[in-house]
Amino acid sequence: xxxxxxxxxxxxxxxxxxxxxxxxxxxxxxxxxxxxxxxxxxxxxxxxxxxxxxxxxxxxxxxxxxxxxxxxxxxxxxxxxxxxxxxxxxxxxxxxxxxxxxxxxxxxxxxxxxxxxxxxxxxxxxxxxxxxxxxxxxxxxxxxxxxxxxxxxxxxxxxxxxxxxxxxxxxxxxxxxxxxxxxxxxxxxxxxxxxxxxxxxxxxxxxxxxxxxxxxxxxxxxxxxxxxxxxxxxxxxxxxxxxxxxxxxxxxxxxxxxxxxxxxxxxxxxxxxxxxxxxxxxxxxxxxxxxxxxxxxxxxxxxxxxxxxxxxxxxxxxxxxxxxxxxxxxxxxxxxxxxxxxxxxxxxxxxxxxxxxxxxxxxxxxxx
Numbered sequence: 001x002x003x004x005x006x007x008x009x010x011x012x013x014x015x016x017x018x019x020x021x022x023x024x025x026x027x028x029x030x031x032x033x034x035x036x037x038x039x040x041x042x043x044x045x046x047x048x049x050x051x052x053x054x055x056x057x058x059x060x061x062x063x064x065x066x067x068x069x070x071x072x073x074x075x076x077x078x079x080x081x082x083x084x085x086x087x088x089x090x091x092x093x094x095x096x097x098x099x100x101x102x103x104x105x106x107x108x109x110x111x112x113x114x115x116x117x118x119x120x121x122x123x124x125x126x127x128x129x130x131x132x133x134x135x136x137x138x139x140x141x142x143x144x145x146x147x148x149x150x151x152x153x154x155x156x157x158x159x160x161x162x163x164x165x166x167x168x169x170x171x172x173x174x175x176x177x178x179x180x181x182x183x184x185x186x187x188x189x190x191x192x193x194x195x196x197x198x199x200x201x202x203x204x205x206x207x208x209x210x211x212x213x214x215x216x217x218x219x220x221x222x223x224x225x226x227x228x229x230x231x232x233x234x235x236x237x238x239x240x241x242x243x244x245x246x247x248x249x250x251x252x253x254x255x256x257x258x259x260x261x262x263x264x265x266x267x268x269x270x271x272x273x274x275x276x277x278x279x280x281x282x283x284x285x286x287x288x289x290x291x292x293x294x295x296x297x298x299x300x301x302x303x304x305x306x307x308x309x310x311x312x313x314x315x316x317x318x319x320x321x322x323x324x325x326x327x328x329x330x331x332x333x334x335x336x337x338x339x340x341x342x343x344x345x346x347x348x349x350x351x352x353x354x355x356x357x358x359x360x361x362x363x364x365x366x367x368x
Contacts, residue, residue, distance in 0.1 A: 003054055013094035013328075015078030015357030026051050030072065030081055032060035042143055050143060052272065062086050067155040075141040075148070077155070078356040080119070084354070088113055089357050091349055095273065098328040101336050103344060109348050114217055116333045116354035120154040120237075121161070122211045125203065126187040130171065137171050141306040160187050163194045171341075205241060214240075214352045218324075218360065223247060225322060225364060226295065232292040234315070236285070237276055237300045243324075246321065253293075255285055276300075284309065286314040295320040304330030309337045317341060321365040328361050335363065340352065343368055349352045 006019035008031045017031030019039075026049045028039050036058045039051035061368035066072070066080040070357030079087040092108050101108050116122070123322055129147055130138040136147040151168045164187060167174075171185070176198055183199040189259070190208070197204055209282075219242065225246040226233065234246045238254040240263050250267045256263075256273050261270045272285050296318045304325060305311065321342060341367040350360040 002041045002043055002347075003038050004049075004051070005036070006031075006039045006051070008033055009089050010062075011093075012358070013097055015090070024049060025049060028053060028077075031056075032062050032082060034058070034064070035060045045167055047092070052144065058351065066241075068150045069074060069362055070139075071151065072145075073141070073148045074139055074153070076139055078357045080355045084115075084119060087354070088115065088351075089288040091351070091357075094357070095328060095347070095349060095359075095361065097209070099347075100331050102339065106347070111349055113135055114214070114221065114348060114350045116211070116214055116351040117355040118213070121157055122213065122293060122354070124157050124160065124208070124212055125172045125184045125186065125210050126150065126153075126156050126160060126164070127184050128343065129182070129203065132172060132175070134174075135183055137168065153199050156187070157189050159192065159194050163196070167196070170327070182315070209352060211352045214350060218350045218352070218362070219243060219246065221350065222324075223361065226250060229295045229320060232287070232289075232291040234289065234296045234318070235269075236296065236298050236311070238297065238306075239263075239299075243267045243272065244269060250295070251291065253288060255288070277303075282310040282314040285311065289315065292316055293318050295322065296351065297322045297324070298334075299324040302327040302330065304334045306334060308334045312338055312341065317367055319367050323363045323365070324364075326358065327359045328359075331363065332359050337363070338365070340368065341368055 006026055006028055008017035008019055010018055010033055012018050016027040016029050019026040019028060024047055026039060028051050030053055035056055037056040038054045040054045041049050041051045062082045065080060071080045073078055092111050095111055096106055102340050128137055130137045132336055134237060138147045138149040141148055142351055156164060179198055183300045186197045188195050222243045223246045231246055233250040233252040233256040235252055236258050237242055239258060241254040244252045245266050252269045254269050255274050257275045260273055263269050272288050274281060323331060347366040348362040350362060352360045
C-alpha cells in the first residue's frame with residue numbers, strides 16, 4: 001500500500017478528516033482537525049483518495065483514548081477518539097453544511113441539540129457479517145475489505161453484550177445447515193429478550209429505533225410539538241403510530257406499509273396500509289383523509305420522500321409539517337421542493353447514534 005503525508009483541515013459530514021496537499025484530497029477516518037502524519041492509501045479516484053492512519057506525528061488536543069477496544073479498526077463509529085462535546089459540534093457543523101440549499105443564514109446556535117445520555121451500551125440491535133470459510137464473524141469493513149471482531153464492542157446493550165460473547169463461543173455450530181457460506185447474523189433485544197436471526201431482512205418482525213432511551217426523548221419532543229395543534233393529524237411512515245400515540249386530542253390517521261397484524265394503535269388512531277413509495281401514494285392517502293389535517297408528520301426511511309410536494313398539494317397544504325429524517329442530505333433535498341409554500345420553523349438534532357456520524361434531524365415547518 002502507498003503511504004502519503006497528511007494534514008487534516010476539517011472533519012466532513014461523514015466523520016472523516018479531510019487533508020488537501022498538492023491538490024489531492026484525502027479522506028481519513030479516526031483523525032481530528034490540525035492533526036498531521038502519514039496515511040496508507042486504500043483507494044483512489046481521480047484526485048480523491050481514501051486512506052487510513054499509519055502514524056500521527058502531531059496530535060490534536062481534542063484527541064482522547066477511546067474506551068472501546070474495537071474503535072480503532074471498526075467502521076461503525078467515528079467520534080469515540082474525542083470528547084462528546086466535540087462530537088456534538090461536529091454534528092452541528094455537518095448539519096449546517098447539509099442545510100446550505102435550504103438556508104445559508106443558519107448558525108450553530110440555531111440548532112437545538114438533544115444530547116444522548118450515554119455513548120455506550122445503547123444499541124438494541126446489531127448485525128454481524130460471517131464467513132464460514134474464512135472463520136470470521138464481526139463488522140464488515142468494506143473500505144479495507146476485512147471483518148472486525150465485535151466481541152468486545154461497547155455499543156450493544158448489556159443484554160446483547162452477554163449474548164454476543166456467548167455467540168463467539170459457538171457461532172459456527174448454530175448457523176443453519178442450509179445457510180450460505182457468507183451471510184449475516186442479527187441480534188435484537190425487544191422487551192428484555194434477545195433474539196438471534198440468520199440471513200433475514202434487517203429488523204425482521206418490525207422496525208424499532210436502536211436507541212430506546214433516545215427514542216423516548218424523541219417521542220416526548222414530538223408530543224410537545226403536537227400539544228399546540230388541534231383537529232386532525234396525519235402520521236406518514238408512522239409504523240405503529242409511535243410518534244402520535246401520546247396525543248389523544250388529535251384524530252390521527254397512521255399510514256405505513258407494515259402488515260396490520262404487527263400494528264397496535266391507540267383509540268384516537270386509525271391505521272391504513274399503503275406503500276407510500278407507490279406511484280399513486282399521494283392520491284391514495286388523500287382519498288383516505290376525511291378531515292383536512294392540521295399537521296402532517298413525515299418519518300421516512302433513509303431514502304426520504306422525493307415527492308413530498310405531491311403529498312402536500314394533494315392534502316391541500318396542512319398548516320404545520322414535522323419532518324423526521326435519519327439521512328440529512330435527503331431531508332434537505334425533499335424540503336427544498338416546498339420552500340415556496342413553507343418556512344423553516346425549528347431545527348433539531350436528536351442524537352440517536354452517539355459515537356457515530358449519524359443523527360436524527362427533526363424540522364418543523366409553518367405554512368406561508
